Amino acid sequence: MHDDDNFGVPKPFPPSRPPPSSVPSNAASRQPPAASDMGEGPQKPPGGQRVIPCDVEPAPRACSGLHMLALATILVLWGLKFLPATHFCHPAGPGRNWIPLNTSRHPADVPHHVGSVDIFSWISCMDLRTLAVLTNSTLSSSSNPHDLSFTFLIPEGDSDQLPFYKIKSVLPHSIVTVTSQKKIKDKLNVATPKGNFLWSFRNELSPIIIATQFSRKRHVYISADSIVKGNIEDLVRVDLGSYAIGAAEDCSKRLGDYISMDVLHAVQRTAPKGLVYTEPFDKDTCLLDFDVLIVEPRNLKRNLVDSITFWAKAVNLASHRDGIRLAITLAFYNDYLNLPTNWKRANDNTDILYYDGPKSVCSKGANLHQEKGSGKAWQQYLSQKSDAALST
Structure with a gap:
């Protein structure tokens, strides 16, 4: 057979010699020949589908520490709503x-x-x-x-x-x-x-x-x-001194306008010891005004409520408000700062x-x-x- 009969078809080179290429060396490095053209590599799978080798490296694995930090941040922000x-x-x-x-x-x-x-x-x-x-x-x-x-x-x-x-x-x-x-x-x-x-x-x-x-x-x-x-x-x-309260006085009515002094002194004599003022009451005494008070709780007497309770029961007035005001005045008698x-x-x-x-x-x-x-x-x-x- 003459060489002219195979015109255009190059003869294969021996395996020990690489084929010459008219493509520049840098292009050849960018586009390597297929393995089938070199006579090497795996054969085509059945069906004729060509397998393309993966030339991309797998994605890098994320740092587990960053995952924990992100989770902690989310938990902290979520917990703020409970403050x-x-x-x-x-x-x-x-x-x-x-x-x-x-x-x-x-x-x-x-x-x-x-x-x-x-x-x-x-x-x-x-x-x-x-x-x-x-x-x-x-x-x-x-x-x-x-x-x-x-x-x-x-x-x-x-x-x-x-x-x-x-x-x-x-x-x-x-x-x-x-x-x-x-x-x-x-x-x-x-x-x-x-x-x-x-x-x-x-x-x-x-x-x-x-x-x-x-x-x-x-x-x-x-x-x-x-x-x-x-x-x-x-x-x-x-300065309250030893007094428990400082109060203004309401002199629109006096003590004698609410109760007889004879009755008041009789109740005073029969009162339990330590609950009432022991000296005679003055009929011209003004009632206490509780609209404005300075209060020092540490100076309040321990039996103050008992004293007010006693006078509220002993003095029976038609008006309950007047009765309790009178009882407070008698309980604090001569024991407040005006x-x-x-x-x-x-x-x-x-x-x-x-x-x-x-x-x-x-x-x-x-x-x-x-x-x-x-x-x-x-x-x-x-x-x-x-x-x-x-x-x-």
């Missing part, structure tokens, strides 16, 4: 601002405040406007408002969370604690004679209840429906006035009705927007 709230925003607030949450609003036993002046008030009928006016007027008249803290005891059965949020929404910079009177009732144990007596006259005896059951620190008690015009620090600086007359609540130029705005009034049947205000002094301390937020 207690630090801020709140009341929907009825005028500014819808986030307010730092005061974690002391639910005291377990004795309230703890950052302020150095503790002010307490007891409200018999739920009305947040009066509490807001009391708070703002006291802060406005104070020389150091950041040192004042307020504790309000609201009627039992009412939640103390929503009132707290509402007051803080209109007075965000105030230090306020709101507590249900049910906590006081539970501590009093009304099943006992002493606890039942205190709870029966809780509105009149609220300063005594607070001092004996709730706070052991020196504090100021102010009636809820009040407007404070004077500097509350003036009261704080008063406060200046400017701290006697009135509607004139004194340091504390009667709240003169609209307020809620509770009747004996637990019915709630609104009374219109008779003045405008309260409007200086409560705007219309704040009033609307507290009334809803």
Whole structure:
């Protein structure tokens, strides 16, 4: 056979010699010939499908430490939602601002405040406007408002969370604690004679209840429906000495206007030893006014409640309120510090006035009705927007 018969078909080279190539060496390195062309490598599988060898390295394995770190981060972020709230925003607030949450609003036993002046008030009928006016007027008249803290005891059965949020929404910079009177009732144990007596006259005896059951620190008690015009620090600086309370006097009626001195002295002689004042009473003695008090609980006599109970039973007046006021006056007779007359609540130029705005009034049947205000002094301390937020 001649070479011309196989024109164009190159003869295979011996296995020991590589075939020449007209392709440049660098191109040959980029495109190696197939194994079948070289006469090497695996044969084609049945069916004629060509197997392409994998020329890409497998994906690197991820570091297990990063997996653990990511899982830990997710768990930490998920656990943050179980932390207690630090801020709140009341929907009825005028500014819808986030307010730092005061974690002391639910005291377990004795309230703890950052302020150095503790002010307490007891409200018999739920009305947040009066509490807001009391708070703002006291802060406005104070020389150091950041040192004042307020504790309000609201009627039992009412939640103390929503009132707290509402007051803080209109007075965000105030230090306020709101507590249900049910906590006081539970501590009093009304099943006992002493606890039942205190709870029966809780509105009149609220300063005594607070001092004996709730706070052991020196504090100021102010009636809820009040407007404070004077500097509350003036009261704080008063030296009580060995007295347990400092109170203003109500001289609109005297001791002799309520009870005969002969009857009073006869009861005094038959009283158990240590419960009553031993010297003769003066018929011109004024009754105590419990609207504003400075209270030093550590100086309270141990038998104070027993003394008030004795006089309340011994003095039988038509008005239970007058009877309990008379009993308190006789129990504290000549054993209190008389406060200046400017701290006697009135509607004139004194340091504390009667709240003169609209307020809620509770009747004996637990019915709630609104009374219109008779003045405008309260409007200086409560705007219309704040009033609307507290009334809803």
